[in-house]
Amino acid sequence: MQNTIIAGKNPVMEALKSGRSINKIMVIKGKTGGLNRHLSLASKKKIPIQTVSASKLDELSPERNHQGIIAEVATKDYVDFDEMLNASKKSTEPFLILLDGLEDPRNLGAIMRTAEAVACHGIIIPKRRSVSLNQTVAKTSAGAIEYVPVSRVPNLVMAMEKLKKEGFWIVGCEASANENIYDLNLKGPIAVVIGSEGKGLNRLVAENCDFLAKIPMKGKLNSLNASVAASIVMYEVLRQRQGCYKS
Secondary structure (H helix, E strand, O other): OOOEEEEOHHHHHHHHHHOOOEEEEEEEOOOOOOOHHHHHHHHHOOOOEEEEOHHHHHHHOOOOOOOOEEEEEOOOOOOOHHHHHHHHOOOOOOEEEEEOOOOOHHHHHHHHHHHHHOOOOOEEEEOOOOOOOOHHHHHHOOOHHHOOOEEEEOOHHHHHHHHHHOOOEEEEEOOOOOEEHHHOOOOOOEEEEEOEOOOEOOHHHHHOOOEEEEOOOOOOOOOOOHHHHHHHHHHHHHHHOHHHOOO
């Protein structure tokens, strides 16, 4: 499925000025004349800027009316991190998911579907080198995108540090960890960090977790799909908190 796009200098500028959730700005390689205001405003708003070929912009804008710039717009608006944090703290058992470098939109959609089922209070993703909200995510989530808030932050480690100050325990899922996820106490304010599909947790992210835990595996393979691993952990959180949820 194609992402939602806005093409052309004036439409993109209005999208930038309106505060609309924009995943990234794409500009034509080597020809940014007349786009300085766009790039400056995008940088100020910490929106990723990607340089691409003219053929790529033509592909995304079949009418070729892009004027050298396209904005990829989120299918659903992101939620401010502080708003998500404050909303989660209204619960006696705040529960958030952080995704470190997840790139497959189908994995994000599947994670959102499980997050909604277990009453997770929100998902946090980094702005760069990460999947963003698009139509593939929306389709895979089977409607969960309408109920699970997603926040994009400039720096995942800084978000983790703020969560700690607010009383959250940070649990990172790591295949090489010594501790078993089923042996941890997952009650109270918890934020679970799931790594990327191929690389797992970033080193700095792992170092800033309070606990690292693995999902036990008895077969010949040593890793799970990111969305499957996230689902297992989320349901372990739910199992331990079962008395805290109303049926």
